[in-house]
Amino acid sequence: MVPAFEGRRFEKLNDIIERNGRTPSSLIPILQEVQEEYRYLPEEVLTYVATALGLPPSAVFGVATFYAQFSTEPKGRFVIKVCDGTACHVRGADTVHFAVRRAAGLEPGRKTTDDLTFTVEQVNCVGACSMAPVVTVNDRRVYGDMTQKEAAALVERLRKEAEEEPVPTEGAGDGVGTAGERAADGAGGAAG
Numbered sequence: 001m002v003p004a005f006e007g008r009r010f011e012k013l014n015d016i017i018e019r020n021g022r023t024p025s026s027l028i029p030i031l032q033e034v035q036e037e038y039r040y041l042p043e044e045v046l047t048y049v050a051t052a053l054g055l056p057p058s059a060v061f062g063v064a065t066f067y068a069q070f071s072t073e074p075k076g077r078f079v080i081k082v083c084d085g086t087a088c089h090v091r092g093a094d095t096v097h098f099a100v101r102r103a104a105g106l107e108p109g110r111k112t113t114d115d116l117t118f119t120v121e122q123v124n125c126v127g128a129c130s131m132a133p134v135v136t137v138n139d140r141r142v143y144g145d146m147t148q149k150e151a152a153a154l155v156e157r158l159r160k161e162a163e164e165e166p167v168p169t170e171g172a173g174d175g176v177g178t179a180g181e182r183a184a185d186g187a188g189g190a191a192g
């Protein structure tokens with residue numbers, strides 16, 4: 001039994017395992033889906049997956065901690081990644097990062113807010129250098145030509161979204177936000 005994943009969430013975990021197959025080669029696809037569903041890989045889930053696939057828990061924990069795409073710590077509903085690749089760095093990624101953290105209300109040394117609304121991370125190039133500096137949200141929405149002001153406005157839009165829609169709708173409203181769209185949209189969430 002997985003205490004923190006009883007009921008519907010537990011059923012989803014089993015669905016993911018069944019869909020991918022109970023074989024060791026399914027481990028990474030399963031972890032990817034579990035992380036997409038729960039935003040991180042809880043310890044009890046890793047143990048459960050290990051048992052289901054007939055793998056030693058240490059092997060599953062090893063994979064979960066080796067790859068940067070996986071997190072064993074809870075993440076916020078909105079994972080905001082501020083690109084700090086070269087193109088973004090020279091165009092002010094640090095100030096954008098600072099503005100996002102401040103708007104999210106993050107304490108020094110923290111990446112995730114206590115209410116699990118925001119996780120803010122600095123990452124390497126996300127492949128949209130022509131739009132530098134770039135911010136992504138949940139690896140789906142991409143915002144380019146960011147300024148401190150736009151970064152703060154983005155966080156406020158996401159906060160509002162969380163308040164208005166407490167239960168996340170995966171994939172809803174995902175897209176690419178350009179500076180032009182944002183300018184036309186004002187504070188209203190162009191790409192969201």
Ligand code: FES
Pocket residue numbers: 083084085086087088089124125126127128129130132133134
């Ligand atoms: S350096 Fe930021 S998108 Fe490439």
